[in-house]
Amino acid sequence: MVQLECRMYENTYPEPEDVVMVQVKDIQEMGAYVQLLEYNNIHGMIMLSELSRRRIRSVNKLLRVGRQEVCLVVRVDKEKGYIDLSKRRVTPEDLQRMEEKWNKSRAVHSIMRHVAETVEVDLEDLYQRWGWPLYRRFGHAYDGFRQILVDPSISNDLEITEKEKEELMKNIQRKLTPTVMRFRADIEVYCFRFEGIDAVKEALLLGESEGTDESPVKVKLVKPPLYVVTTNCLDKTQGIDILQRAVEKIKTKILEKNGKFTMKEEPRAISDRDDRLLSRLMDELEERNREVSGDEESEEEIIIEEEVEEE
CATH class of the missing domain: 3.30.70.1130 (EIF_2_alpha)
Known part of the structure; x- marks a missing residue:
C-alpha cells in the first residue's frame, strides 16, 4: 500500500515565530485544539489568551470547528509534541503572505500526491528525493515547478526517475499553466x-x-x-x-x-467580482449624471417660460 500522508515541508515541526495554517478540531474553555495542515495534521493548541487582543465574550464567535485559521507559532516542545499557537499575534502582512504560501504549498502537495499515487511510490520518498530539494533551491517547490515548465532540463539535476518525471510534467502543465x-x-x-x-x-x-x-x-x-x-x-x-x-x-x-x-x-x-462592482458603480454614477443633466434642462425651461409669462 502506497503511503500518501506526509508533511509539506522538510522540517518535522515548525519553528517559533513561523506562521502556519491550522484547522480547528475542538473548542474548550481554555482554548482551541487544532491540527497544523502543512505538517501532516500534527496537533497544536491556541490558548484562550492568544485568541484575540480584545476582550473575549464568546470563543465560539471567534472560532468554529472545521474552519481554517492562520496562526503564529509561540512555542514548540518537540520531545512532548506540544505546539502553542497564537491567533492574536498574526498581523495583516502575515495573513497576506500566508495566503500566497498556503496556496502554493497546497498546489505542490496535490501534484506530489498525484504523482506518488500514479507511480506507486510513497509520498515522503518523492519529497525527500526531489520535492524538498526544489524547496531548498528555489525557495518554494511551486517556483521550482514553474521553472521546470520553462526549462525541463532543470529536472536532470534531481533524483527523479523517468516515470516520475513524465507524470510530474503532465501535472504541472495541467495545473500550473500561468493565468493572467x-x-x-x-x-x-x-x-x-x-x-x-x-x-x-x-x-x-x-x-x-x-x-x-x-x-x-x-x-x-x-x-x-x-x-x-x-x-x-x-x-x-x-x-x-x-x-x-x-x-x-x-x-x-x-x-x-x-x-x-x-x-x-x-x-x-x-477578482471578477471586484470588476463587476466597479462597473456597476460607474454605471450608477453615469445614470445619476444623466438625471442631473435632465433636471437642469427642465429648470432652465421653467425659468424661460416664467420670463415669457412676465413679459
Whole structure:
C-alpha cells in the first residue's frame, strides 16, 4: 500500500515565530485544539489568551470547528509534541503572505500526491528525493515547478526517475499553466491651480507610461477626483510592483505641480467580482449624471417660460 500522508515541508515541526495554517478540531474553555495542515495534521493548541487582543465574550464567535485559521507559532516542545499557537499575534502582512504560501504549498502537495499515487511510490520518498530539494533551491517547490515548465532540463539535476518525471510534467502543465491576473489601485488626484486639468492629465499619462506591452497600465476615471489604475500580469509580485511604480510616478508629478494625491486603495490583485462592482458603480454614477443633466434642462425651461409669462 502506497503511503500518501506526509508533511509539506522538510522540517518535522515548525519553528517559533513561523506562521502556519491550522484547522480547528475542538473548542474548550481554555482554548482551541487544532491540527497544523502543512505538517501532516500534527496537533497544536491556541490558548484562550492568544485568541484575540480584545476582550473575549464568546470563543465560539471567534472560532468554529472545521474552519481554517492562520496562526503564529509561540512555542514548540518537540520531545512532548506540544505546539502553542497564537491567533492574536498574526498581523495583516502575515495573513497576506500566508495566503500566497498556503496556496502554493497546497498546489505542490496535490501534484506530489498525484504523482506518488500514479507511480506507486510513497509520498515522503518523492519529497525527500526531489520535492524538498526544489524547496531548498528555489525557495518554494511551486517556483521550482514553474521553472521546470520553462526549462525541463532543470529536472536532470534531481533524483527523479523517468516515470516520475513524465507524470510530474503532465501535472504541472495541467495545473500550473500561468493565468493572467488583474491588479488595481484606487487613487484621488486633483489640482485647483489654473493649469489644474493639464497637470492631472500629465500625471496620469506619466503613470500609464510605466506599463509594458505585456502589462499595460490604464487609468480610468470613476468620479472626480477618484481614479482606478489597472494592469494585467502573469506574476502577482510583478503586477503589484508595476502598479506601485505607476502610482508613485503619478504622485510625484501631481505634487510637483502643487496638486494633491491620496492613496485610497493600495495596489492589489482583484477578482471578477471586484470588476463587476466597479462597473456597476460607474454605471450608477453615469445614470445619476444623466438625471442631473435632465433636471437642469427642465429648470432652465421653467425659468424661460416664467420670463415669457412676465413679459
